[in-house]
Amino acid sequence: MANFSKSDVPRFSVDVYQNEYLPEGGRDVHAIVTVTATGGGTMGSAVSAPHIFSTGQAPEAAVVIMVDCSGSMDYPPTKMRNARDATAAAVDTLRDGVRFAVVDGTHVAREVYPGSGRLAVADAGTREQAKTALRRLTAGGGTAIGTWLRLADRLLASTDAGIRHGILLTDGRNEHETPAALRDTLDACAGRFTCDARGVGTDWEVKEVTGIASALLGTADIVADPAGLAADFRQMMETAMGKGVADVALRLWTPMGAEVRFVKQVAPTVEDLTARRTEAGPRAGDYPTGSWGDESRDYHICVRVPANSVGEEMLAARASLVIPATDGTAQSLAQGLVRAVWTDDMAASTALNAQVAHYTGQAELAQVIQQGLEARKAGDLDGATAKLGRAVQLADASGNEATAKLLSKVVDVVDVVAGTVRLKASVADADEMTLETRSTKTVRVKGPGDRRG
Structure with missing residues (x-):
């Protein structure tokens, strides 16, 4: 080491x-x-105990929250209210001194707070002002997520903060711009800021939301019940506040x-x-x-x-953690x-190394879940049964209980060791989307001598 x-x-x-x-x-x-x-501090304590480094200061950070305000957010009306409450919870979680902004996303992007192309500096006063501005958010219009991300990029580029992060919420498909336009935006934003993406309800496209998070090195998840948004946003912001180096x-x-x-x-x-x-x-x-x-x-x-x-x-290789600089130099952090x-x-x-074997299986697990769900959507029931059966087998063998539980809502397990399953005749959209969205989540190797926890 x-x-x-x-x-x-x-x-x-x-x-x-x-x-x-x-x-x-x-x-x-x-x-x-x-x-x-x-x-770098303990995640989840951003407000009560700012992350202190040996310099005595927390790292400078900037966050832009992008809230879907398209017309579909009014069905049911509680969805928009939950989104406002969730954004307010995220704002409350901001550490003093963090620069932030809130963006209203429809077929165009609009600054909600503070406006004029600026970022506010979090303190008791600006947090209250932001929450007041959130009360004016209403649903109406279409969805063009690329415009939201472009605006977030411009706002974040106005600061020299080391940590630049976005939080994006959508409830629908990106119907008012082409897939190519969104890809171009993601290519333009990659490396400039990280972004967590959330889909609320069940009318959004999993591959769009996970693709955004993947391109921008963030997390993706489903919040099937809008009532769960506030807790999820609070946790996302706490995690963002826990970042110490970008x-x-x-x-x-x-x-x-x-x-x-x-x-x-x-x-x-x-x-x-x-x-x-x-x-x-x-x-x-x-x-x-x-x-x-x-x-x-x-x-x-x-x-x-x-x-x-x-x-x-x-x-065979030297693996190093580095922070590259624009002049071609790099700060080395560790190597193996x-x-x-x-x-x-x-x-x-x-002999198979236990960690290599475990993660080879975890990568296959993510792949066969996605292939199985695609086969199911395409009407290939035999192919779906085979792939999801293999997924059940891999989840059990690796101890991935969370994924096994999600699979059990899509298939009936006949023989877990053999991977024999039957497709359920009826599957709730939320259950299928949750499995697809979380298919890439893995568990770590557990066993004697595993020092990583």
């Missing part, structure tokens, strides 16, 4: 879990890289002749980062990880190395090493 601490950031550590042994001629090296950040990258250096096959975040959710690589010097590439508070995440990396003979060994050793010991070279 390697550690690095800096006065204005949390302390990071990197642990590498792998079976470094390869058979003669073997080329693919798999490893789970566990990154842990500590010392724009952290996982940098992978590989030796001559080696190449990175893939990089995936595998805990707390599955997120493929492979295509997001940016070059960072000779044989090195950066993969974005977003903002960090007190937390731990796992990454599955696969490196293809040149084939070698028994007895040879090499450094991935090794390759060639052996003729069959038992050693064929």
